[in-house]
Amino acid sequence: MNMHSATRPVKTTCPYCGVGCGVLATPTPQGGLTIAGDPDHPANFGRLCVKGQALGETLGLQGRLLSPQIAGRNVGWDQALQTVADRFADTIARHGPDSVAFYVSGQLLTEDYYVANKLMKGFVGSANIDTNSRLCMASSVAGHRRAFGSDTVPGLYEDLEQADCVVLVGSNLAWCHPVLYQRLAAARQARGTRVVVIDPRRTATCDIADLHLPISGAGDAAIFNLLLAELDRRGLIPADAPVDGLPEALRAARATSADGLGIPDPELQRFFDLWCDNPRVVTVYSQGVNQSDCGTDKVGAILNCHLATGRIGRPGMGPFSVTGQPNAMGGREVGGLANMLACHLDIENPAHRDAVGAFWKAPNMACEPGLKAVQMFDAVEQGKIKALWIICTNPAMSMPDADRVARAIRGCDFVVVSDIMARTDTTELADVLLPATGWGEKDGTVTNSERRISRQRRSLAPAGQARDDWRILAEVGRRMGWQQAFNWSHPAQVFAEYAALSGIAGKLGSDFDISDCAGIDPAEYEAMQPFSWPRAGARQGGRFFGDGIYHRPNGRAQMVAVTPQAAPVQDFRLNTGRVRDHWHSMTRTGLSPRLSRHLAEPYLEIHPDDAARLGLTAAGLAEVATPQGRAVLRVMISDRVGRGRPFAPMHWTGQVAPTGRVNALVPPVVDPISGQPASKSAPVTIRPFHVSWYGFAVAGRAMRPDCDYWATARLDGGHQAELAGVEPVTDWAGMAAALFGLNSEPIIVEDTRRGVARVAFVEDGRLQAALFVAPRPVALSRSHVTAAMSGGDAADILAGYPGAGRVDAGAIVCACAAVGVNTITQAIRSQHLVSVDQIAAALGAGANCGSCRPEIAALIAQITARA
Numbered sequence: 095m096n097m098h099s100a101t102r103p104v105k106t107t108c109p110y111c112g113v114g115c116g117v118l119a120t121p122t123p124q125g126g127l128t129i130a131g132d133p134d135h136p137a138n139f140g141r142l143c144v145k146g147q148a149l150g151e152t153l154g155l156q157g158r159l160l161s162p163q164i165a166g167r168n169v170g171w172d173q174a175l176q177t178v179a180d181r182f183a184d185t186i187a188r189h190g191p192d193s194v195a196f197y198v199s200g201q202l203l204t205e206d207y208y209v210a211n212k213l214m215k216g217f218v219g220s221a222n223i224d225t226n227s228r229l230c231m232a233s234s235v236a237g238h239r240r241a242f243g244s245d246t247v248p249g250l251y252e253d254l255e256q257a258d259c260v261v262l263v264g265s266n267l268a269w270c271h272p273v274l275y276q277r278l279a280a281a282r283q284a285r286g287t288r289v290v291v292i293d294p295r296r297t298a299t300c301d302i303a304d305l306h307l308p309i310s311g312a313g314d315a316a317i318f319n320l321l322l323a324e325l326d327r328r329g330l331i332p333a334d335a336p337v338d339g340l341p342e343a344l345r346a347a348r349a350t351s352a353d354g355l356g357i358p359d360p361e362l363q364r365f366f367d368l369w370c371d372n373p374r375v376v377t378v379y380s381q382g383v384n385q386s387d388c389g390t391d392k393v394g395a396i397l398n399c400h401l402a403t404g405r406i407g408r409p410g411m412g413p414f415s416v417t418g419q420p421n422a423m424g425g426r427e428v429g430g431l432a433n434m435l436a437c438h439l440d441i442e443n444p445a446h447r448d449a450v451g452a453f454w455k456a457p458n459m460a461c462e463p464g465l466k467a468v469q470m471f472d473a474v475e476q477g478k479i480k481a482l483w484i485i486c487t488n489p490a491m492s493m494p495d496a497d498r499v500a501r502a503i504r505g506c507d508f509v510v511v512s513d514i515m516a517r518t519d520t521t522e523l524a525d526v527l528l529p530a531t532g533w534g535e536k537d538g539t540v541t542n543s544e545r546r547i548s549r550q551r552r553s554l555a556p557a558g559q560a561r562d563d564w565r566i567l568a569e570v571g572r573r574m575g576w577q578q579a580f581n582w583s584h585p586a587q588v589f590a591e592y593a594a595l596s597g598i599a600g601k602l603g604s605d606f607d608i609s610d611c612a613g614i615d616p617a618e619y620e621a622m623q624p625f626s627w628p629r630a631g632a633r634q635g636g637r638f639f640g641d642g643i644y645h646r647p648n649g650r651a652q653m654v655a656v657t658p659q660a661a662p663v664q665d666f667r668l669n670t671g672r673v674r675d676h677w678h679s680m681t682r683t684g685l686s687p688r689l690s691r692h693l694a695e696p697y698l699e700i701h702p703d704d705a706a707r708l709g710l711t712a713a714g715l716a717e718v719a720t721p722q723g724r725a726v727l728r729v730m731i732s733d734r735v736g737r738g739r740p741f742a743p744m745h746w747t748g749q750v751a752p753t754g755r756v757n758a759l760v761p762p763v764v765d766p767i768s769g770q771p772a773s774k775s776a777p778v779t780i781r782p783f784h785v786s787w788y789g790f791a792v793a794g795r796a797m798r799p800d801c802d803y804w805a806t807a808r809l810d811g812g813h814q815a816e817l818a819g820v821e822p823v824t825d826w827a828g829m830a831a832a833l834f835g836l837n838s839e840p841i842i843v844e845d846t847r848r849g850v851a852r853v854a855f856v857e858d859g860r861l862q863a864a865l866f867v868a869p870r871p872v873a874l875s876r877s878h879v880t881a882a883m884s885g886g887d888a889a890d891i892l893a894g895y896p897g898a899g900r901v902d903a904g905a906i907v908c909a910c911a912a913v914g915v916n917t918i919t920q921a922i923r924s925q926h927l928v929s930v931d932q933i934a935a936a937l938g939a940g941a942n943c944g945s946c947r948p949e950i951a952a953l954i955a956q957i958t959a960r961a
């Protein structure tokens with residue numbers, strides 16, 4: 095046990111995005127943590143975005159899974175673990191090793207990942223272990239391996255600060271990697287870095303862009319092909335570039351047409367000029383590239399330009415695939431994908447297999463790649479996989495064709511889910527639930543986007559009976575009969591074993607060699623400082639490939655001939671992705687009122703022309719459908735998205751908004767090489783969803799909505815719900831009582847002719863709950879009503895707006911200081927504020943974590959442009 099004294103901060107790492115910020119977590123007397131950025135951590139130097147800052151609000155016991163369960167009933171660990179071990183052993187004995195599977199996560203710690211991978215690939219004897227990184231990084235992994243011979247990220251974060259031009263392709267860095275974005279924004283301010291954004295949406299990231307290319311089709315490969323041809327035309331490809339395949343790649347590039355890109359020629363030429371004229375250029379790319387049916391080729395087209403010009407692995411130069419999850423990179427290093435082995439070794443290479451098998455003393459070394467995520471859930475559906483263990487991921491909402499995936503999981507003979515939360519879309523389908531320790535409760539390591547390994551350190555006691563994921567896995571391994579192989583008692587021992595294996599990998603030519611950590615003991619592990627690999631030689635802690643030597647047998651890089659596919663002709667292709675303040679299925683960020691303020695409802699962002707054509711009205715509802723499923727989403731009309739390219743966020747789940755699950759719509763189409771799903775281009779049909787009433791409700795406790803559309807969110811002091819129904823309702827008081835579970839006498843204000851009603855439950859002058867209904871989307875000040883829940887004045891609540899003399903803050907822009915759009919707009923107009931810093935000084939908005947600064951800047955630009 096290493097509980098820390100109450101006053102000393104524990105140095106740990108943020109559990110959200112792949113930037114991997116260092117966090118100082120100081121235990122409070124109340125049993126929580128105060129959170130601050132770690133000024134010494136080289137990823138963030140003290141900065142944290144709003145999600146990191148709000149970590150303290152997500153650590154309570156509410157909603158946590160506190161005990162193992164079988165069939166919904168609490169059981170002891172012994173019974174749960176024995177059941178898991180027996181059922182897996184029995185299934186393997188009867189149907190062979192390939193009848194079982196693990197589906198794991200880039201949010202596991204490296205130690206967890208190592209144990210899961212060892213158990214499945216070395217001892218069960220199957221490679222049916224895949225991870226949600228298949229939905230995330232697989233195309234980058236495949237692209238890297240094809241080009242470099244290894245899955246190596248060449249550069250470092252400081253390259254974004256040293257570059258003269260940074261191109262962001264399919265990356266909304268401002269919202270998804272906020273601290274890295276802030277580092278880039280600061281560098282741009284200091285030295286005038288030119289920034290290009292290639293994204294069909296005008297995202298918050300475009301706030302710092304000199305050029306935004308809103309490509310329409312799957313145009314990324316075409317743009318980079320055209321760039322390659324241009325680089326050649328301008329004589330920027332040296333004759334002795336250490337690459338194979340240049341002539342073929344150039345031939346394909348020259349054959350590429352700019353038609354159908356949707357980018358006017360002068361804009362394209364500006365992009366070429368910026369890229370060609372600035373040798374220090376970094377191309378950052380993320381899910382707009384990876385999550386595509388041609389993702390590996392998009393990666394290939396980007397890498398081609400850097401390889402041909404040698405702009406790679408040197409200060410301020412290189413392609414940079416940013417990882418999403420906190421340990422997406424660690425999972426790749428540890429071989430978490432079904433087609434990889436630990437330490438960047440290759441499961442299809444017999445020498446690699448033998449070496450790993452010998453090191454593990456593995457009785458049943460897997461000898462071929464296992465099923466990739468989409469195939470794995472197909473096999474579950476077909477009954478070929480009869481025992482499935484899902485750890486630290488929520489596939490019933492995050493996989494494409496999510497309704498079918500949920501049915502497949504439900505139909506599987508034996509399903510184990512390890513999670514920190516009791517109720518998720520996936521835990522609801524399990525036979526056995528195993529409570530895992532969450533962030534703050536466990537010890538281990540993670541690797542961030544720039545290959546930096548940092549410690550997550552424990553500062554809280556485990557919730558209930560929760561246990562560390564690696565301990566659970568190791569115990570099952572021991573109970574399946576492999577005592578020696580899974581006999582660790584401290585995470586440092588797991589890490590040391592992994593480091594020792596990497597030494598063997600290094601001798602086989604792997605870039606991933608951290609074998610100088612092989613002797614690490616618990617005290618050294620406790621004291622570990624963040625470090626980057628490679629650990630040895632001239633490259634130590636630095637970049638790869640600047641010397642022109644790659645990991646292919648002849649030492650040269652492989653360029654690929656990419657033939658861009660024409661985008662399918664389709665009226666509407668649904669783009670999906672992330673919002674600023676939520677994390678995936680919201681099991682943690684959804685607990686924070688602060689993080690729920692920014693966007694509290696699932697929505698469809700759609701171009702004004704499309705909305706007009708379809709008869710959609712602002713704040714009304716839209717029904718979106720595909721052959722796979724349907725969703726009902728709030729309409730947000732905006733020209734930030736292109737025509738035919740509406741956008742919906744991925745975060746909403748059956749727990750908080752049953753019709754808001756966008757993956758119910760996404761077809762299971764994958765990239766043929768990487769197996770990564772094309773999550774950003776579902777062909778959809780859209781029509782208005784007609785309802786006879788809309789409602790908005792607030793309450794001190796959780797609500798039980800029962801209507802055609804609903805979405806709930808956390809507030810300070812309670813919950814809120816957006817509601818709507820197709821059938822008319824006559825008894826609003828009765829409906830409110832059922833919704834709130836209250837049977838006291840409500841105050842009712844009703845205008846039956848206009849179909850408007852307001853129902854409030856007040857006790858001792860304090861508002862308990864209120865429901866507002868109208869035949870049109872309920873127009874009232876959400877921030878005013880929700881403020882009443884955290885102790886505001888219940889008297890004027892039924893008005894829906896603040897009384898005379900008080901300002902309605904409007905939709906919240908700055909989550910930290912709770913400053914709304916109306917307040918900011920008014921301040922810009924009345925005080926003639928022209929910069930974000932002035933707003934920060936006047937209102938406090940944007941002064942803390944900085945996550946909202948792009949939106950404040952956009953407001954200033956909008957208002958000053960109009961004036």
Ligand SMILES: Nc1nc2c(c(=O)[nH]1)N[C@H]1C(S)=C(S)[C@@H](COP(=O)(O)OP(=O)(O)OC[C@H]3O[C@@H](n4cnc5c(=O)[nH]c(N)nc54)[C@H](O)[C@@H]3O)O[C@H]1N2
Pocket residue numbers: 111112230263264265266267269270271292293294295297309311312313314380381382383386417418419669670671672673674675676677678774
């Ligand atoms: N706030 C927040 N941050 C996160 C996460 C989160 O859940 N919330 N999740 C983390 C994870 S796991 C990941 S993987 C990262 C993802 O980080 P990002 O990849 O930056 O995020 P996304 O919103 O998925 O998609 C990025 C952009 O791709 C664009 N796009 C769609 N189709 C195309 C296309 O064909 N071409 C191009 N060029 N662009 C396209 C979308 O419009 C979108 O703006 O974020 C990480 N950070």
Ligand SMILES: Nc1nc2c(c(=O)[nH]1)N[C@H]1C(S)=C(S)[C@@H](COP(=O)(O)OP(=O)(O)OC[C@H]3O[C@@H](n4cnc5c(=O)[nH]c(N)nc54)[C@H](O)[C@@H]3O)O[C@H]1N2
Pocket residue numbers: 199201226227229230231381385418419485486487488489491492493494512513514515518530531532533563670671672677678679680681682744756757760773774
């Ligand atoms: N349409 C669409 N779909 C997408 C994407 C998209 O852009 N569009 N993006 C894809 C991408 S890039 C990703 S990464 C995935 C993410 O999708 P998921 O991985 O399915 O989403 P999360 O909500 O992060 O799931 C993590 C789960 O682990 C639990 N958990 C948290 N900490 C721990 C722990 O320490 N141990 C255990 N055992 N459990 C824990 C959480 O409560 C939660 O249930 O979604 C993918 N799906």
Ligand code: SF4
Pocket residue numbers: 108109110111112113114115138141142143144145146147270271272273274
């Ligand atoms: S940028 Fe934000 S979410 Fe990402 S690691 Fe840093 S604090 Fe966490």
Ligand SMILES: [Mo]
Pocket residue numbers: 229230231418419
């Ligand atoms: Mo991801």
